[in-house]
Amino acid sequence: xxxxxEHIDVPQIxxxxxxxxxxxxxxxxxxxxxxxxxxxxxxxxxxxxxGRGGAGFPVGMKWSFLAKPEGVPRYLVCNADESxxxxxxxxxxxxxxxxxxxxGMIVSSYALGANTSYIYVRGELMYVINxxxxxxxxxxxxxxxxxxxxxxxxxxxxFVQPGGGAYICGEETALLESLEGKRxxxxxxxxxxxxxxxxxxxxxxxxxxxxxxxSWIVNNGGDAYAAIGVGRSTGTKLISAxxxxxxxxxxxxxxxxxxxxxxxxxEWCGGIRDGHKLKAVVAGGSSVPILPAExxxxxxxxxxxxxxxxxxxxxxxxxxxMLGSGGFIVMDETTCIVHNTLTFxxxxxxxxxxxxxxxxxxxxxMDKVIHRIEHGKxxxxxxxxxxxxxxxxxxxxxxxxxxxxxxxxxxxxxxFRDEFEWHIEHPELATKEGAVFxxxxxxxxx
Amino acid sequence: MKVTIDNITLEVEPGTTIxxxxxxxGPEIAPPAMCYYEPLKGSGGKCRACLVKxxxxxEKDPRPMPKLVPACITAVQDGMVVENTVNExxxxxxxxxxxxxxxxxxxxxxxxxxxxxxxxxDFSFEHGVSTTxxxxxxxxxxxxxxxxxxxxxxxxxxxxxxxxxxADQITDGRVHGVMYRGDHAEISTYIEKAIDNDFSGNVIDxxxxxxxxxxxxxxxxxxxxxxxxEAHCSCEKCSGNVTLWYKGDEVIRVTGRKNEWGEVMEFIxxxxxxxxKKTSDWVIEGPTQVARHSVISANKYGANLIKPAFPxxxxxxxxxxxxxxxxxxxLHEPAKIEAKK
Numbered sequence: 001x002x003x004x005x006e007h008i009d010v011p012q013i014x015x016x017x018x019x020x021x022x023x024x025x026x027x028x029x030x031x032x033x034x035x036x037x038x039x040x041x042x043x044x045x046x047x048x049x050x051g052r053g054g055a056g057f058p059v060g061m062k063w064s065f066l067a068k069p070e071g072v073p074r075y076l077v078c079n080a081d082e083s084x085x086x087x088x089x090x091x092x093x094x095x096x097x098x099x100x101x102x103x104g105m106i107v108s109s110y111a112l113g114a115n116t117s118y119i120y121v122r123g124e125l126m127y128v129i130n131x132x133x134x135x136x137x138x139x140x141x142x143x144x145x146x147x148x149x150x151x152x153x154x155x156x157x158x159f160v161q162p163g164g165g166a167y168i169c170g171e172e173t174a175l176l177e178s179l180e181g182k183r184x185x186x187x188x189x190x191x192x193x194x195x196x197x198x199x200x201x202x203x204x205x206x207x208x209x210x211x212x213x214x215s216w217i218v219n220n221g222g223d224a225y226a227a228i229g230v231g232r233s234t235g236t237k238l239i240s241a242x243x244x245x246x247x248x249x250x251x252x253x254x255x256x257x258x259x260x261x262x263x264x265x266x267e268w269c270g271g272i273r274d275g276h277k278l279k280a281v282v283a284g285g286s287s288v289p290i291l292p293a294e295x296x297x298x299x300x301x302x303x304x305x306x307x308x309x310x311x312x313x314x315x316x317x318x319x320x321x322m323l324g325s326g327g328f329i330v331m332d333e334t335t336c337i338v339h340n341t342l343t344f345x346x347x348x349x350x351x352x353x354x355x356x357x358x359x360x361x362x363x364x365x366m367d368k369v370i371h372r373i374e375h376g377k378x379x380x381x382x383x384x385x386x387x388x389x390x391x392x393x394x395x396x397x398x399x400x401x402x403x404x405x406x407x408x409x410x411x412x413x414x415x416f417r418d419e420f421e422w423h424i425e426h427p428e429l430a431t432k433e434g435a436v437f438x439x440x441x442x443x444x445x446x
Numbered sequence: 447m448k449v450t451i452d453n454i455t456l457e458v459e460p461g462t463t464i465x466x467x468x469x470x471x472g473p474e475i476a477p478p479a480m481c482y483y484e485p486l487k488g489s490g491g492k493c494r495a496c497l498v499k500x501x502x503x504x505e506k507d508p509r510p511m512p513k514l515v516p517a518c519i520t521a522v523q524d525g526m527v528v529e530n531t532v533n534e535x536x537x538x539x540x541x542x543x544x545x546x547x548x549x550x551x552x553x554x555x556x557x558x559x560x561x562x563x564x565x566x567x568d569f570s571f572e573h574g575v576s577t578t579x580x581x582x583x584x585x586x587x588x589x590x591x592x593x594x595x596x597x598x599x600x601x602x603x604x605x606x607x608x609x610x611x612x613a614d615q616i617t618d619g620r621v622h623g624v625m626y627r628g629d630h631a632e633i634s635t636y637i638e639k640a641i642d643n644d645f646s647g648n649v650i651d652x653x654x655x656x657x658x659x660x661x662x663x664x665x666x667x668x669x670x671x672x673x674x675x676e677a678h679c680s681c682e683k684c685s686g687n688v689t690l691w692y693k694g695d696e697v698i699r700v701t702g703r704k705n706e707w708g709e710v711m712e713f714i715x716x717x718x719x720x721x722x723k724k725t726s727d728w729v730i731e732g733p734t735q736v737a738r739h740s741v742i743s744a745n746k747y748g749a750n751l752i753k754p755a756f757p758x759x760x761x762x763x764x765x766x767x768x769x770x771x772x773x774x775x776x777l778h779e780p781a782k783i784e785a786k787k
Binding site: 168183349353363365379385 | 480490491492493494495497513514516519539542543545546547549550579580581582585604605607623624626627628629630631
């Protein structure tokens, strides 16, 4: 079942003519001519579509929170600043089929009553920005954007904004600051963007994938979308699979397949590369907790883990993780978890905006301590120190970057403490090129 | 609206923040603030020193808030119950915040002009621990020259953004901002331009630490050797209400007048601050009120001669109790003495 990527391999799908030939822009016509904005919102609510950017907050509910005071413009901002290490799905979708996003933007903006909308694209993706600009121009030429769209009386201007080149600009309020031309520092909440967003007006910020899915929902109805998936995880999700698998890439999966099937079936990742075994998985982009092989395949209660929001987070932080933004990083037994944790910690150290003290100082501290451990200069007390620092950062920061920095470190120590201890106790072995600790009796041990 | 902070209930106006409500009760209850500065719009929420636990959101919605919230920017709801000094997790988190703020701080108090009136000193003394867990090298910054009046020591900065808000809101043009990210973020002017503005000196007063200090006062005295005196002058640019800091007969420093929370009551101009350093420039009003426990009052005003105000009889009784306690624990335990052999 494919929704977003159904026609993605059609040659020239990036042009409006080919996109239309493959059923494109039907949703715009249906929504603007036959439905009221509230009806569109109602369909999205019915679909159970959840935010695809990481938090998994129901899109329809987010839309209904939007404040609608008289005489104040409302805005829809598309968060295309995808910078999470391990996640590259939005990039792929916008690059291959820009009109999928633009169609979703028109439908969503109509539902929200926004007459100006922005797509905030990661600054490094300049060529994608050019593709989007070109596609938007085509849409303007065809009367799908601008004044009085398709004679419905609805006006929409769509702008593409190149990002400020920072991970933090993917946080919704930092994104709005950056969009306004300021330094990308997250804002204190409340007020939430739904009340005071861009230019201090009510704003909805949604991920590319969430917005793109709305046009299919308008075409086929919310119930049809809700029929896909399991429980509260409805519809399909783009997963960016990377790491030691046979077929890395972007896959659109119906939510609810098992993790085992996703990793090993030929339809998806095709299994671990030859001669190697699964050691650990980071299931939703670098900021979610890492899980060892046995925990990612089955939950603590012994059930098979599914690719859904609920099943992946089953067991909380003790034995679970999160679906996050769908950056599925697979590691085999050659991966050193300490080294991997260092890479993540260094990233968050580099990307912390420096506004609030726990994150600014804590990320740097964790990076330095793990760097020491990795380079054979660790102390026994360092492991508990890291756990404590992570605890002091988590939940005490302005934006979720603090949590995102703390979780991978805390989870790596929780599940691979022996590996950290080995690094500290045997620095002469651990610092050798390619040396990896092999847990005795582990499923990945050779 | 009714709000309860640390089991003390009071009535406040709608729109009051938890911090403002707590300050109405008194300094024992008020959470520490490193970045919040009432006169500056938009300040607060950054240092996380004032995080408190809300155990009841409001009368209508009594659910507790899931995370600790910054008291300085969280508005009070009717019937809210807040725990500040009585909550273990709040105090534990505060210990962590002190640790984070001191992590890359040079701890050069012995040579810092701010020592004695430094909010970070107070904060770490009240809420921190005396040991360190860090073995890492501290981050240092290249010195930046901000002109003849203001000394910037970026190593001491806690990035409270107060000076940035001051520059934005008090001075005519934005004179400086924050550059770079994370623990490399620093206060700077664009391309090392000197800060030059009639009111730019106020960044010194708002700085909670020794990052921005007065160049004309540099290394002249320790703050507890100087004597603050209220004075005014007729200034065409500002109110002219200042505090003069005397060392002997000499005015060594001019600052704005501060309230009990260390916040400037009126911002003063650079002429008053840097150029009027003769007693004849000023009309003296009298000595500044200084709290008895403040280091600034040490060895002055006969503070060391003041007898405790509480009843002597009670003090004597308390003394005896303490004495009895000592007798019990140390002198009347022969087993302990024997074990030492």
